[in-house]
Amino acid sequence: MQFYPRFLSRFELTEIVLTSSEPLQPLNVSLSPRERFEEYLQSRGLRQTSQRRFLIEAVFQEHDHFDADELIDRLPRRGEKNYVSSATVYRTLREFVDAGLLKSFQLDGRTVYELDYGYPQHDHLYCTRCRQLFEFQSDPLVKLRDQVAADHGFRVTGHRMIIQGVCRDCGKNRRTKRKQDLV
Amino acid sequence: MQFYPRFLSRFELTEIVLTSSEPLQPLNVSLSPRERFEEYLQSRGLRQTSQRRFLIEAVFQEHDHFDADELIDRLPRRGEKNYVSSATVYRTLREFVDAGLLKSFQLDGRTVYELDYGYPQHDHLYCTRCRQLFEFQSDPLVKLRDQVAADHGFRVTGHRMIIQGVCRDCGKNRRTKRKQDLV
DNA sequence: TTGTATGCAAATAATTTGCACCAAA
DNA sequence: TTTGGTGCAAATTATTTGCATACAA
Numbered sequence: 520m521q522f523y524p525r526f527l528s529r530f531e532l533t534e535i536v537l538t539s540s541e542p543l544q545p546l547n548v549s550l551s552p553r554e555r556f557e558e559y560l561q562s563r564g565l566r567q568t569s570q571r572r573f574l575i576e577a578v579f580q581e582h583d584h585f586d587a588d589e590l591i592d593r594l595p596r597r598g599e600k601n602y603v604s605s606a607t608v609y610r611t612l613r614e615f616v617d618a619g620l621l622k623s624f625q626l627d628g629r630t631v632y633e634l635d636y637g638y639p640q641h642d643h644l645y646c647t648r649c650r651q652l653f654e655f656q657s658d659p660l661v662k663l664r665d666q667v668a669a670d671h672g673f674r675v676t677g678h679r680m681i682i683q684g685v686c687r688d689c690g691k692n693r694r695t696k697r698k699q700d701l702v
Numbered sequence: 703m704q705f706y707p708r709f710l711s712r713f714e715l716t717e718i719v720l721t722s723s724e725p726l727q728p729l730n731v732s733l734s735p736r737e738r739f740e741e742y743l744q745s746r747g748l749r750q751t752s753q754r755r756f757l758i759e760a761v762f763q764e765h766d767h768f769d770a771d772e773l774i775d776r777l778p779r780r781g782e783k784n785y786v787s788s789a790t791v792y793r794t795l796r797e798f799v800d801a802g803l804l805k806s807f808q809l810d811g812r813t814v815y816e817l818d819y820g821y822p823q824h825d826h827l828y829c830t831r832c833r834q835l836f837e838f839q840s841d842p843l844v845k846l847r848d849q850v851a852a853d854h855g856f857r858v859t860g861h862r863m864i865i866q867g868v869c870r871d872c873g874k875n876r877r878t879k880r881k882q883d884l885v
Numbered sequence: 886t887t888g889t890a891t892g893c894a895a896a897t898a899a900t901t902t903g904c905a906c907c908a909a910a
Numbered sequence: 911t912t913t914g915g916t917g918c919a920a921a922t923t924a925t926t927t928g929c930a931t932a933c934a935a
Contacts, residue, residue, distance in 0.1 A: 566889060566934050587924080597892095604892045609925060625808035628900095629924075644856055655850050663846065664865050667838050672870030673827055680863045682847050687855030749909050749914060770899080780917090787917045792900060811925095812899075891932075901922070908915075 548637045552579045552620050555636060559618040570603045574611050578621070584633045584652050587612060624679055626652075642680040648689035731820045735762045735803050738819060742801040753786045757794050761804070767816045767835050770795060807862055809835075825863040831872035 550558065553575050560567055577594060591608055595601045603611075612632060615621040622635040626645065631652075642660065644653040660680060668675040733741065736758050743750055760777060774791055778784045786794075795815060798804040805818040809828065814835075825843065827836040843863060851858040 564889095568890060568934075570891070602892095606893080606926080607891055610890085625811065628808065628813075630811075644851065644854055646856070647859065653854060653856075655854065657846065657850060660843075660846055663840060663843055667840060668827065668865055668867055671827055671836060671838065672873070673829070673836075673865065673867040674873055675865060675867040676830065677867075678863065678865045680861065682851055682856065682858060682861045684851055684856040684858040684860075690855070690857055747914090751909075751915060753916070785917095789901080789918080790916055793915085887933105887935090889932100889934080891930105893929095895926105895928080897924100897926070899923090901920105903920080904918095906916085908913100910912090910914100 552636050556615070556618055556620060569601075570607055571611060571614075573601050574603060574608065575615070575620070578615065578632075579634065582634065584631050586629045586631050588629075590632075626681070642682075644682045644684065644686070646686035646689055647683055648685050651686065653686065735819050739798070739801055739803060752784075753790055754794060754797075756784050757786060757791065758798070758803070761798065762817065765817065767814050769812045769814050771812075773815075809864070825865075827865045827867065827869070829869035829872055830866055831868050834869065836869065
Protein backbone atom coordinates (compact mmCIF):
# COMPACT_ATOMS: atom_id res chain seq x y z
CA MET A 520 0.00 0.00 0.00
CA GLN A 521 1.07 3.49 -0.82
CA PHE A 522 0.39 7.00 0.41
CA TYR A 523 0.40 10.35 -1.31
CA PRO A 524 3.69 12.14 -0.96
CA ARG A 525 3.73 15.26 1.15
CA PHE A 526 6.30 18.03 1.18
CA LEU A 527 9.13 15.76 2.08
CA SER A 528 12.65 16.07 0.86
CA ARG A 529 16.14 15.13 1.83
CA PHE A 530 19.01 17.51 1.70
CA GLU A 531 22.55 17.25 0.59
CA LEU A 532 25.42 17.76 2.97
CA THR A 533 28.83 16.33 3.55
CA GLU A 534 30.87 17.58 6.41
CA ILE A 535 33.07 16.59 9.26
CA VAL A 536 31.28 16.71 12.56
CA LEU A 537 33.35 17.70 15.54
CA THR A 538 32.40 18.27 19.10
CA SER A 539 34.32 18.55 22.29
CA SER A 540 33.57 17.37 25.78
CA GLU A 541 34.65 20.41 27.73
CA PRO A 542 32.06 21.38 30.27
CA LEU A 543 29.90 24.11 28.89
CA GLN A 544 30.83 27.53 30.19
CA PRO A 545 28.43 30.26 31.16
CA LEU A 546 28.84 33.24 28.93
CA ASN A 547 30.34 36.44 30.12
CA VAL A 548 27.79 39.15 29.91
CA SER A 549 28.44 42.73 30.71
CA LEU A 550 25.03 43.49 32.15
CA SER A 551 23.18 41.63 34.87
CA PRO A 552 19.76 40.33 33.89
CA ARG A 553 18.24 43.14 35.86
CA GLU A 554 20.30 45.79 34.13
CA ARG A 555 19.58 44.22 30.82
CA PHE A 556 15.87 44.28 31.54
CA GLU A 557 15.97 47.89 32.64
CA GLU A 558 17.62 48.72 29.37
CA TYR A 559 14.90 46.86 27.54
CA LEU A 560 12.18 48.69 29.41
CA GLN A 561 13.75 52.06 28.80
CA SER A 562 14.23 51.44 25.12
CA ARG A 563 10.53 50.80 24.83
CA GLY A 564 9.31 53.49 27.14
CA LEU A 565 8.00 50.94 29.64
CA ARG A 566 8.14 51.33 33.39
CA GLN A 567 10.18 49.90 36.15
CA THR A 568 7.96 48.61 38.88
CA SER A 569 8.55 46.85 42.16
CA GLN A 570 6.87 43.73 40.78
CA ARG A 571 9.16 43.56 37.80
CA ARG A 572 12.21 44.11 39.95
CA PHE A 573 11.10 41.45 42.39
CA LEU A 574 10.28 38.92 39.70
CA ILE A 575 13.56 39.23 37.94
CA GLU A 576 15.35 38.45 41.17
CA ALA A 577 13.11 35.51 41.87
CA VAL A 578 13.53 34.07 38.42
CA PHE A 579 17.29 34.43 38.17
CA GLN A 580 17.83 33.14 41.66
CA GLU A 581 16.91 29.69 40.48
CA HIS A 582 18.80 28.05 37.70
CA ASP A 583 16.51 25.39 36.53
CA HIS A 584 13.53 24.94 34.28
CA PHE A 585 10.19 26.02 35.61
CA ASP A 586 6.67 26.80 34.55
CA ALA A 587 4.43 29.65 35.61
CA ASP A 588 2.74 27.52 38.22
CA GLU A 589 5.95 26.42 39.89
CA LEU A 590 7.16 29.99 39.95
CA ILE A 591 3.96 31.28 41.48
CA ASP A 592 4.19 28.55 44.09
CA ARG A 593 7.46 29.81 45.44
CA LEU A 594 6.46 33.47 45.41
CA PRO A 595 4.78 35.26 48.34
CA ARG A 596 1.05 34.56 48.69
CA ARG A 597 -1.70 37.09 48.44
CA GLY A 598 -1.54 39.29 51.48
CA GLU A 599 2.16 38.65 52.09
CA LYS A 600 4.88 41.14 51.32
CA ASN A 601 5.97 41.33 47.69
CA TYR A 602 2.89 39.49 46.51
CA VAL A 603 2.50 39.57 42.75
CA SER A 604 -0.75 38.51 41.12
CA SER A 605 -0.60 35.59 38.72
CA ALA A 606 -1.85 37.78 35.92
CA THR A 607 1.21 39.93 36.39
CA VAL A 608 3.45 36.89 36.62
CA TYR A 609 2.18 35.66 33.28
CA ARG A 610 2.50 39.10 31.73
CA THR A 611 5.99 39.56 33.07
CA LEU A 612 7.22 36.15 31.96
CA ARG A 613 6.27 37.07 28.45
CA GLU A 614 8.17 40.30 28.75
CA PHE A 615 11.22 38.42 29.95
CA VAL A 616 11.01 36.28 26.87
CA ASP A 617 10.61 39.33 24.66
CA ALA A 618 13.57 40.90 26.36
CA GLY A 619 15.67 37.83 25.66
CA LEU A 620 16.13 36.94 29.30
CA LEU A 621 14.15 33.72 29.16
CA LYS A 622 13.29 31.14 26.58
CA SER A 623 10.07 29.23 26.60
CA PHE A 624 8.85 26.05 25.02
CA GLN A 625 6.04 23.56 25.29
CA LEU A 626 6.42 20.27 27.10
CA ASP A 627 3.58 17.92 27.96
CA GLY A 628 1.20 20.74 27.26
CA ARG A 629 2.59 23.26 29.71
CA THR A 630 4.86 26.19 28.94
CA VAL A 631 8.34 25.68 30.31
CA TYR A 632 10.76 28.55 30.89
CA GLU A 633 14.50 28.52 31.22
CA LEU A 634 17.16 31.14 31.62
CA ASP A 635 18.51 32.32 28.33
CA TYR A 636 20.47 35.48 28.97
CA GLY A 637 23.93 34.52 30.16
CA TYR A 638 23.60 30.92 29.08
CA PRO A 639 24.88 29.30 25.94
CA GLN A 640 22.53 27.84 23.38
CA HIS A 641 21.68 24.23 24.14
CA ASP A 642 19.07 21.54 23.66
CA HIS A 643 17.33 18.98 25.81
CA LEU A 644 17.06 15.38 26.73
CA TYR A 645 13.75 14.58 28.36
CA CYS A 646 13.22 11.53 30.52
CA THR A 647 9.67 10.34 30.06
CA ARG A 648 9.88 8.36 33.31
CA CYS A 649 10.96 10.94 35.84
CA ARG A 650 10.08 13.89 33.62
CA GLN A 651 13.41 15.52 34.19
CA LEU A 652 15.05 17.72 31.60
CA PHE A 653 18.76 17.42 30.90
CA GLU A 654 20.74 19.73 28.71
CA PHE A 655 23.35 19.21 26.06
CA GLN A 656 25.17 21.31 23.57
CA SER A 657 26.07 20.35 20.07
CA ASP A 658 27.61 22.55 17.46
CA PRO A 659 27.09 20.00 14.71
CA LEU A 660 23.41 20.10 15.44
CA VAL A 661 23.36 23.80 14.79
CA LYS A 662 25.28 23.35 11.57
CA LEU A 663 22.93 20.66 10.47
CA ARG A 664 20.04 22.95 11.21
CA ASP A 665 21.50 25.79 9.17
CA GLN A 666 22.18 23.46 6.31
CA VAL A 667 18.64 22.13 6.28
CA ALA A 668 17.22 25.60 6.48
CA ALA A 669 19.40 26.89 3.67
CA ASP A 670 18.33 23.92 1.65
CA HIS A 671 14.74 25.00 1.97
CA GLY A 672 15.24 28.69 1.53
CA PHE A 673 14.48 29.34 5.18
CA ARG A 674 15.93 32.20 7.17
CA VAL A 675 16.51 30.55 10.55
CA THR A 676 15.53 32.32 13.73
CA GLY A 677 15.94 29.38 16.06
CA HIS A 678 15.12 25.78 16.70
CA ARG A 679 13.92 23.40 19.34
CA MET A 680 15.29 19.90 19.72
CA ILE A 681 14.12 17.52 22.41
CA ILE A 682 15.34 13.98 22.64
CA GLN A 683 12.93 11.74 24.49
CA GLY A 684 13.95 8.61 26.27
CA VAL A 685 14.74 7.05 29.60
CA CYS A 686 17.59 8.48 31.59
CA ARG A 687 20.36 6.47 33.17
CA ASP A 688 18.82 6.37 36.63
CA CYS A 689 15.36 5.44 35.48
CA GLY A 690 16.88 2.83 33.23
CA LYS A 691 18.35 1.15 36.29
CA ASN A 692 15.36 1.44 38.54
CA ARG A 693 12.95 -0.58 36.51
CA ARG A 694 10.67 -0.26 39.49
CA THR A 695 10.14 3.41 38.70
CA LYS A 696 6.61 4.11 37.56
CA ARG A 697 6.35 3.39 33.90
CA LYS A 698 2.98 4.76 32.86
CA GLN A 699 2.87 5.31 29.13
CA ASP A 700 6.15 6.95 28.26
CA LEU A 701 4.24 9.94 27.02
CA VAL A 702 5.46 12.03 24.17
CA MET B 703 29.20 38.65 35.55
CA GLN B 704 28.90 34.91 35.95
CA PHE B 705 26.13 32.40 36.50
CA TYR B 706 26.03 29.08 38.25
CA PRO B 707 26.59 26.19 35.89
CA ARG B 708 23.66 23.89 35.29
CA PHE B 709 23.69 20.34 33.96
CA LEU B 710 25.32 21.29 30.74
CA SER B 711 27.83 19.23 28.90
CA ARG B 712 29.23 18.77 25.46
CA PHE B 713 29.74 15.45 23.89
CA GLU B 714 32.44 13.89 21.87
CA LEU B 715 31.85 12.78 18.33
CA THR B 716 33.67 12.67 15.08
CA GLU B 717 31.96 11.34 12.04
CA ILE B 718 31.25 11.88 8.42
CA VAL B 719 27.83 13.28 7.80
CA LEU B 720 26.15 12.22 4.62
CA THR B 721 22.73 12.91 3.29
CA SER B 722 21.10 12.56 -0.05
CA SER B 723 18.57 14.65 -1.87
CA GLU B 724 16.32 11.95 -3.27
CA PRO B 725 12.71 12.72 -2.64
CA LEU B 726 11.54 10.90 0.40
CA GLN B 727 9.55 7.77 -0.37
CA PRO B 728 6.47 6.59 1.47
CA LEU B 729 7.14 3.31 3.17
CA ASN B 730 5.60 0.11 2.00
CA VAL B 731 3.40 -1.25 4.69
CA SER B 732 1.59 -4.53 4.47
CA LEU B 733 -1.47 -3.43 6.39
CA SER B 734 -3.69 -0.45 5.74
CA PRO B 735 -4.06 1.96 8.65
CA ARG B 736 -7.47 0.52 9.25
CA GLU B 737 -6.24 -3.04 9.33
CA ARG B 738 -3.40 -2.03 11.53
CA PHE B 739 -5.79 -0.37 13.93
CA GLU B 740 -8.09 -3.37 14.00
CA GLU B 741 -5.12 -5.48 14.91
CA TYR B 742 -4.28 -3.05 17.67
CA LEU B 743 -7.80 -3.14 19.03
CA GLN B 744 -7.97 -6.89 18.96
CA SER B 745 -4.65 -7.31 20.69
CA ARG B 746 -6.00 -5.23 23.54
CA GLY B 747 -9.48 -6.62 23.67
CA LEU B 748 -10.97 -3.32 22.56
CA ARG B 749 -13.93 -2.94 20.25
CA GLN B 750 -14.46 -1.95 16.68
CA THR B 751 -17.11 0.68 16.44
CA SER B 752 -18.62 2.68 13.62
CA GLN B 753 -17.09 5.85 15.06
CA ARG B 754 -13.60 4.42 15.06
CA ARG B 755 -13.98 3.09 11.57
CA PHE B 756 -15.29 6.40 10.35
CA LEU B 757 -12.57 8.43 12.02
CA ILE B 758 -9.75 6.37 10.66
CA GLU B 759 -11.04 6.97 7.17
CA ALA B 760 -11.43 10.68 7.77
CA VAL B 761 -7.98 11.05 9.22
CA PHE B 762 -6.10 9.08 6.61
CA GLN B 763 -7.96 10.71 3.77
CA GLU B 764 -6.08 13.91 4.43
CA HIS B 765 -2.33 13.96 4.32
CA ASP B 766 -1.42 17.04 6.17
CA HIS B 767 -0.98 18.23 9.72
CA PHE B 768 -4.10 18.99 11.67
CA ASP B 769 -5.35 19.59 15.17
CA ALA B 770 -8.45 18.26 16.86
CA ASP B 771 -10.39 21.38 16.08
CA GLU B 772 -9.65 21.33 12.37
CA LEU B 773 -10.58 17.68 12.22
CA ILE B 774 -13.87 18.21 14.01
CA ASP B 775 -14.63 21.05 11.64
CA ARG B 776 -14.59 18.84 8.62
CA LEU B 777 -16.57 16.02 10.22
CA PRO B 778 -20.37 15.77 10.11
CA ARG B 779 -22.19 18.03 12.57
CA ARG B 780 -24.41 16.93 15.40
CA GLY B 781 -27.57 15.54 13.89
CA GLU B 782 -25.95 14.65 10.58
CA LYS B 783 -25.05 11.14 9.53
CA ASN B 784 -21.83 9.76 10.98
CA TYR B 785 -21.65 12.46 13.61
CA VAL B 786 -19.00 11.78 16.23
CA SER B 787 -18.91 13.77 19.45
CA SER B 788 -15.78 15.79 20.11
CA ALA B 789 -15.15 13.83 23.27
CA THR B 790 -14.90 10.72 21.15
CA VAL B 791 -12.71 12.48 18.62
CA TYR B 792 -10.26 13.42 21.33
CA ARG B 793 -10.36 9.95 22.81
CA THR B 794 -9.86 8.33 19.45
CA LEU B 795 -6.99 10.57 18.43
CA ARG B 796 -5.16 9.46 21.50
CA GLU B 797 -5.78 5.86 20.59
CA PHE B 798 -4.43 6.45 17.13
CA VAL B 799 -1.28 7.79 18.67
CA ASP B 800 -1.05 4.82 21.00
CA ALA B 801 -1.56 2.51 18.07
CA GLY B 802 1.28 4.19 16.21
CA LEU B 803 -0.91 5.53 13.44
CA LEU B 804 -0.44 9.17 14.31
CA LYS B 805 2.19 11.29 15.96
CA SER B 806 1.39 14.36 17.98
CA PHE B 807 3.33 17.35 19.17
CA GLN B 808 2.78 20.82 20.57
CA LEU B 809 2.99 23.91 18.44
CA ASP B 810 1.90 27.37 19.51
CA GLY B 811 0.05 25.78 22.36
CA ARG B 812 -2.17 23.45 20.40
CA THR B 813 -1.69 19.75 19.81
CA VAL B 814 -0.81 18.99 16.21
CA TYR B 815 -1.26 15.55 14.69
CA GLU B 816 0.33 14.05 11.64
CA LEU B 817 0.25 10.68 9.95
CA ASP B 818 2.93 8.38 11.20
CA TYR B 819 2.06 4.89 10.02
CA GLY B 820 3.26 4.51 6.47
CA TYR B 821 5.44 7.59 6.56
CA PRO B 822 9.15 7.79 7.17
CA GLN B 823 10.55 9.55 10.18
CA HIS B 824 11.08 13.24 9.56
CA ASP B 825 11.32 16.63 11.23
CA HIS B 826 9.91 20.08 10.68
CA LEU B 827 10.60 23.57 9.52
CA TYR B 828 8.10 26.04 10.87
CA CYS B 829 7.48 29.40 9.29
CA THR B 830 6.61 31.86 12.01
CA ARG B 831 5.08 34.22 9.45
CA CYS B 832 2.60 32.03 7.64
CA ARG B 833 2.60 29.34 10.32
CA GLN B 834 3.08 26.60 7.79
CA LEU B 835 4.93 23.42 8.59
CA PHE B 836 7.40 21.94 6.14
CA GLU B 837 9.05 18.59 6.49
CA PHE B 838 12.57 17.36 6.00
CA GLN B 839 14.47 14.20 6.60
CA SER B 840 17.99 13.92 7.86
CA ASP B 841 19.78 10.74 8.76
CA PRO B 842 22.72 12.61 10.27
CA LEU B 843 20.32 14.25 12.65
CA VAL B 844 19.21 10.87 13.88
CA LYS B 845 22.79 9.75 14.28
CA LEU B 846 23.63 12.88 16.17
CA ARG B 847 20.67 12.25 18.40
CA ASP B 848 21.73 8.71 19.16
CA GLN B 849 25.23 9.84 19.88
CA VAL B 850 24.10 12.51 22.29
CA ALA B 851 21.76 10.09 24.02
CA ALA B 852 24.41 7.41 24.34
CA ASP B 853 26.68 10.04 25.75
CA HIS B 854 24.22 10.70 28.52
CA GLY B 855 23.24 7.14 29.22
CA PHE B 856 19.81 7.69 27.72
CA ARG B 857 17.79 5.02 26.01
CA VAL B 858 16.20 6.95 23.15
CA THR B 859 12.54 6.51 22.34
CA GLY B 860 12.23 9.43 19.97
CA HIS B 861 12.87 13.08 19.41
CA ARG B 862 11.29 16.26 18.17
CA MET B 863 13.16 18.82 16.14
CA ILE B 864 11.55 21.98 14.87
CA ILE B 865 13.48 24.64 13.02
CA GLN B 866 11.84 28.03 13.25
CA GLY B 867 12.32 30.74 10.69
CA VAL B 868 10.84 32.48 7.73
CA CYS B 869 10.09 30.44 4.65
CA ARG B 870 11.10 31.35 1.14
CA ASP B 871 7.77 32.86 0.17
CA CYS B 872 7.34 34.92 3.30
CA GLY B 873 10.91 36.07 2.93
CA LYS B 874 10.00 37.56 -0.41
CA ASN B 875 6.70 39.09 0.51
CA ARG B 876 7.89 41.49 3.12
CA ARG B 877 4.36 42.79 3.12
CA THR B 878 3.18 39.63 4.81
CA LYS B 879 2.06 40.28 8.36
CA ARG B 880 5.09 40.32 10.58
CA LYS B 881 3.76 40.39 14.13
CA GLN B 882 6.37 39.15 16.55
CA ASP B 883 7.85 36.08 14.95
CA LEU B 884 6.59 34.06 17.85
CA VAL B 885 8.43 31.06 19.13
C1' DT C 886 -0.59 64.90 35.03
C1' DT C 887 -0.87 61.06 32.09
C1' DG C 888 -0.69 56.90 30.48
C1' DT C 889 1.21 52.36 32.02
C1' DA C 890 0.94 48.56 35.27
C1' DT C 891 -1.44 45.84 38.49
C1' DG C 892 -4.98 43.08 40.93
C1' DC C 893 -9.16 40.87 40.72
C1' DA C 894 -12.46 38.33 38.75
C1' DA C 895 -14.56 36.84 34.72
C1' DA C 896 -13.65 34.99 30.21
C1' DT C 897 -11.25 31.82 27.09
C1' DA C 898 -9.76 27.65 24.93
C1' DA C 899 -8.62 23.19 24.64
C1' DT C 900 -9.31 19.03 26.70
C1' DT C 901 -10.86 15.76 30.03
C1' DT C 902 -14.19 13.47 32.90
C1' DG C 903 -18.61 11.74 35.20
C1' DC C 904 -22.46 9.41 34.16
C1' DA C 905 -26.45 7.21 32.08
C1' DC C 906 -27.29 4.79 28.12
C1' DC C 907 -25.86 2.01 23.90
C1' DA C 908 -23.90 -1.70 21.67
C1' DA C 909 -19.97 -4.96 20.31
C1' DA C 910 -18.38 -9.66 21.15
C1' DT D 911 -24.89 -10.76 29.08
C1' DT D 912 -21.06 -8.28 30.09
C1' DT D 913 -17.96 -4.67 29.71
C1' DG D 914 -16.18 -1.28 26.88
C1' DG D 915 -17.83 2.90 24.02
C1' DT D 916 -20.37 7.10 23.20
C1' DG D 917 -22.76 11.54 23.75
C1' DC D 918 -23.72 15.26 26.63
C1' DA D 919 -22.73 18.53 29.75
C1' DA D 920 -20.04 19.90 33.45
C1' DA D 921 -15.37 20.17 35.17
C1' DT D 922 -10.47 21.18 34.49
C1' DT D 923 -6.32 23.67 33.46
C1' DA D 924 -3.61 27.05 31.97
C1' DT D 925 -3.83 31.58 30.43
C1' DT D 926 -5.68 35.83 28.89
C1' DT D 927 -8.55 39.90 29.26
C1' DG D 928 -11.69 43.76 30.90
C1' DC D 929 -11.82 47.18 33.97
C1' DA D 930 -11.19 50.25 37.91
C1' DT D 931 -7.46 51.78 40.51
C1' DA D 932 -2.49 52.62 41.69
C1' DC D 933 1.72 54.58 40.51
C1' DA D 934 6.11 55.63 37.71
C1' DA D 935 7.96 59.19 34.91
